[in-house]
Amino acid sequence: MTTVHQIRRAQRADGPAAVLAIGTANPKGSMLQDDYADYYFRVTNSEHHAELKDKLKRICKKSGIERRYAHLDEELLSAHPDFSDRTLPTLDARIDMASAAVPELGASAAVRAIAEWGRPVADVTHLVFSTYSGGKAPSADLRLASLLGLRPTVSRIILSLNGCSGGGRAMQLAKELAENNRGARVLLACCELTLIAFYGPQEGRLDTILGHGIFGDGAGAVIIGADPVDCIERPLFEMVFATQTTIPETEDEITMRLMKGGLDFHVSVRVPKLLKSKIERCLIDAFQSIGISAEWNDLFWAIHPGGRAILGQVEQLLGLGVDKLAASRRVLREYGNMSGATVIFVLDELRRRRARGEEVAEWGVMMAFGPGITIETMVLHATSILEEN
Numbered sequence: 001m002t003t004v005h006q007i008r009r010a011q012r013a014d015g016p017a018a019v020l021a022i023g024t025a026n027p028k029g030s031m032l033q034d035d036y037a038d039y040y041f042r043v044t045n046s047e048h049h050a051e052l053k054d055k056l057k058r059i060c061k062k063s064g065i066e067r068r069y070a071h072l073d074e075e076l077l078s079a080h081p082d083f084s085d086r087t088l089p090t091l092d093a094r095i096d097m098a099s100a101a102v103p104e105l106g107a108s109a110a111v112r113a114i115a116e117w118g119r120p121v122a123d124v125t126h127l128v129f130s131t132y133s134g135g136k137a138p139s140a141d142l143r144l145a146s147l148l149g150l151r152p153t154v155s156r157i158i159l160s161l162n163g164c165s166g167g168g169r170a171m172q173l174a175k176e177l178a179e180n181n182r183g184a185r186v187l188l189a190c191c192e193l194t195l196i197a198f199y200g201p202q203e204g205r206l207d208t209i210l211g212h213g214i215f216g217d218g219a220g221a222v223i224i225g226a227d228p229v230d231c232i233e234r235p236l237f238e239m240v241f242a243t244q245t246t247i248p249e250t251e252d253e254i255t256m257r258l259m260k261g262g263l264d265f266h267v268s269v270r271v272p273k274l275l276k277s278k279i280e281r282c283l284i285d286a287f288q289s290i291g292i293s294a295e296w297n298d299l300f301w302a303i304h305p306g307g308r309a310i311l312g313q314v315e316q317l318l319g320l321g322v323d324k325l326a327a328s329r330r331v332l333r334e335y336g337n338m339s340g341a342t343v344i345f346v347l348d349e350l351r352r353r354r355a356r357g358e359e360v361a362e363w364g365v366m367m368a369f370g371p372g373i374t375i376e377t378m379v380l381h382a383t384s385i386l387e388e389n
């Protein structure tokens with residue numbers, strides 16, 4: 001007679017979950033960071049806030065960002081001039097706009113990931129969708145499933161308001177799903193559109209200036225599964241170990257709240273230093289848990305580029321060589337902080353570097369940070385197949 005234990009074993013995958021394909025997408029509209037302060041103060045009719053404009057110019061200059069993408073362009077803003085005033089009730093209109101645009105951009109990224117994966121869309125068993133830009137049910141996950149033609153039995157999960165740790169959280173969840181369900185193929189999509197949180201400047205609200213200076217729009221999609229099918233699926237990164245850590249008593253340091261005028265957010269100036277105080281502990285604990293002793297400079301790094309200062313603090317703390325955070329820096333430079341989607345772009349950049357023959361270590365770490373303050377840490381192993389892609 002078959003035992004429950006045998007059934008359980010048969011239900012689980014044999015090997016670790018792996019990233020099998022990656023796709024990314026951005027809205028068509030983009031802007032050079034050098035032009036952003038002039039644009040923002042002009043379209044929000046805020047030229048009279050001259051000091052705030054100067055501050056935004058300073059932040060843009062020091063941000064390490066060259067270009068950012070946004071769905072909300074001047075044409076859409078002229079149809080919704082009330083978006084510029086955070087005291088007006090615009091949440092309904094923003095949610096309507098996001099409900100269409102978030103799954104559409106997510107689908108663009110997912111189509112690329114699925115094409116690279118090489119298997120039919122009907123083989124997707126689970127969908128994990130993460131966004132801070134939604135606010136209604138059924139959510140973007142259902143619309144995305146319909147846009148892609150996923151099977152009606154696909155198991156859907158929506159993660160909401162995880163902020164910049166959303167991509168890391170979704171990756172860990174997808175790993176658990178893939179390893180605990182033999183044959184599962186998880187489509188992870190993370191799409192963040194700033195239209196939910198775009199409004200004019202206000203005296204005394206300096207985090208509004210910071211946010212408008214660094215956040216951008218983007219979507220990342222990943223196919224995750226264990227026990228890859230020979231000759232069809234090509235694992236890029238094996239997902240070896242994952243943890244989540246919360247820094248105690250920091251719940252007020254990064255916050256988001258849906259208000260009648262859109263998503264209100266706060267990012268304290270202490271964030272880079274608070275992260276610096278905890279990151280090495282997370283890394284030591286992660287590597288000790290799997291019995292690997294790691295020299296930080298012998299790893300590859302996929303750190304969420306939340307801001308130039310965060311990358312600087314991590315680099316200094318860990319004594320990293322000058323090129324170790326190059327993938328994160330490049331993504332920050334070319335797209336800005338796309339919140340939860342950003343780490344997916346960094347993984348994509350790392351595998352491209354390796355495909356071009358640049359040296360990428362065998363073992364590495366992905367880290368993402370969000371409200372909590374939450375630190376998502378995942379130890380990754382780059383497979384040899386990566387070199388042949």
Ligand SMILES: CC(=O)CC(=O)SCCNC(=O)CCNC(=O)[C@H](O)C(C)(C)COP(=O)(O)OP(=O)(O)OC[C@H]1O[C@@H](n2cnc3c(N)ncnc32)[C@H](O)[C@@H]1OP(=O)(O)O
Nearest residue numbers: 062063163164206210267268269271306307308309370371
């Ligand atoms: C949303 C999520 O869930 C997760 C996230 O990713 S949250 C976002 C995380 N990102 C951050 O916290 C940004 C980290 N900060 C940085 O990268 C850098 O400080 C920066 C690019 C903003 C500025 O670069 P810098 O080298 O520090 O320059 P610095 O001269 O010290 O600062 C420039 C200005 O930015 C201001 N500034 C820095 N951090 C700020 C913050 N959190 N809020 C408001 N203003 C801020 C400074 O006060 C300074 O203002 P003045 O010019 O008026 O003095």
